Amino acid sequence: MTRLLMAISPARADDVCDPATRTMIESRFDTTWADDQLDVATLRRLLPGRDAVITSWGTPPLPTDLLGADAGGPTVVGHAAGTIKKLLDGEGLARVTTFSAAPRIAWSVGEYCLSALLTLLRRLPAYDAGIRSGGWKPVAGPGREPLLRGLELRGSRIGIVGASSTARAFIELLRPFGVEMLVHDPYLDPARADALGVRPASLSEVMACAVLSIHVPATPETEGMITAELLDRLPDGGIVINSSRAAAVDNEALIAAADSGRLRVALDVYPTEPPDLAPEVLQNPNLLLTPHIAGDTGNGHQALVRYVLDDMIAFLDSGTTHGPSWVDPANLAITA
Template sequence: MPRLAVLMSPERADDVIDADTRALLDQHFEVVWAEDRHSAGPAQPGKPPALDPAAVAELAAGAEVLLTSWGTPRLGKELWAEGQGPKVIAHAAGTVKNLVDPEVLQAGVGVFTAGPRIAWSVGEYCLGAMLTLARRLPRFDAAVRGGGWKQTAYRGHELRGAKVGIVGASSTARALIAMLAPYECDLAVYDPYLQDERAAELGVRTTTLDDVAAAPFLSIHVPNVPETKGMITRELIENLPDGAVVVNSSRGPAVDQAALLEHALRGRIYAALDVYDPEPPSFAEHVLQSGNLLLTPHIAGDTAEGHLALAGYVLRDAIRWLADGTRGPSFVDPATWSIAA
């Protein structure tokens, strides 16, 4: 059987590999597991330890497949010296841009990412945030906790039939689009790479960024690349309709954060922020107390079920690719590297 090296700490392995996937590993591979001695240090609260970079060469020796995740050190090109090295990298996490150089993909190594599986968790977060803020639930919650009752100045709104602006047609956006189907929304998408045929398949219409940002619901799904930095400008935020709900689960630098907070603190719009610029943020007390803000610590893609499914998601595709070259949904296409998250 081919050898597979698990390039992650035992604690991270417990986080992303469920029992069924462990059985799949034993069925298809000779598995080399990292041990506690391979970790870079003790675990921090809520965060498994990373793998010691010095352990990579030892664990990966002779392996055809590398199973990686958060805490895996960047894989140097020396692993593929003289045309040798692993045939597959199965990444049980999101982006692979901090893990390998694009030359590795171009050399024929099959790279797989669990980003599309994480996208479902992010889509649920975005839908939940939209509904939470549309119904003004944080304000009503604070009122009851403070001894109050109904707030006549605030009445929630329905998502059904509303225009939803979506910036970027990434995997997280596509997950949200699928979840919005029962709400019969007008889904307006801005993504210069989204072709009309694909938009029709998704059930959305393509339009300008100005049109998308004029929607009463705005959800941002763009990668962290130079072209997206600051793309949601102060001008676009100023043109949002009163009462608009903005959800950013992608990258903090994509949005003019100061302008967004300014309009939310004035009570003009509502915003759910899971990402910030910088991270973690340092907000004044009046910002933290605002009923127009829903603030979460970069956890949109972090669910118990989602994490345990990550290794299995990429491994099943990797096994098919090794067998017959099938490119499953987790395959990383070298042709789209530059615009990938």
């Protein structure tokens, strides 16, 4: 029987492992569950002799010297969370076959992006603020035409920066709306773009779209890539959604554009978290602010262990099958 270490605190296990999966783990594996004292010393005590390990948020970095068959430690790692960059160093990644729930979390992020886009297109924060201040539909002129009116998503032109897993989820969710999607990503080849149903585009082309959604990893190449000058190219009334990395954008310029009313902006990530935002920023109905929860849903989190575990089992049984949660070491430098 495969010896599995669940290197996840009890509270985190309740968050990312549904009861049915817990039952399956107990029947399928010789399982050891970590307790609340989950630190490096605990890992060094529990990892030897294990065939596989499942980790999540809160798991300390795995000691490289205890990984792999030669070290008598796990050869398979399943990360029931997103990025593995803080969990494994390059040498450790080379010693094990690794699976990550990042693609599953990406679906939650895609849904957030769609909901944020629809919320801002229909001007819901402004309407909500008006109602709360005692107003109703703002109107003007002899015909009493509305001063404030939302827009439909159908037929829009959407600019996407980065063809990451979160972008691909967003793209799939956008398809029923009949939109045109332009994607800027230097690693997106024409065949892959065609399969996604998008058009590869330069950064300048993408910045001319009425909607901009940012989906890039944190790398030296992406830091500061969306400058104030590029933001100026967005059309008046444009929408910007950033659910990926705050460092990719000139945040001061972005908030200033929302403050002026030129752009509407959804922010889920910030240069410092929690952010220290001025009162006028907090009161701006052109800003939709959320606390880094784009990938955080109740049922989504409950599915994370099972998502990686299914691929781990297939790999352990076959020795070759990888599945969608497999982490390709060759792509680590360009992933989140």
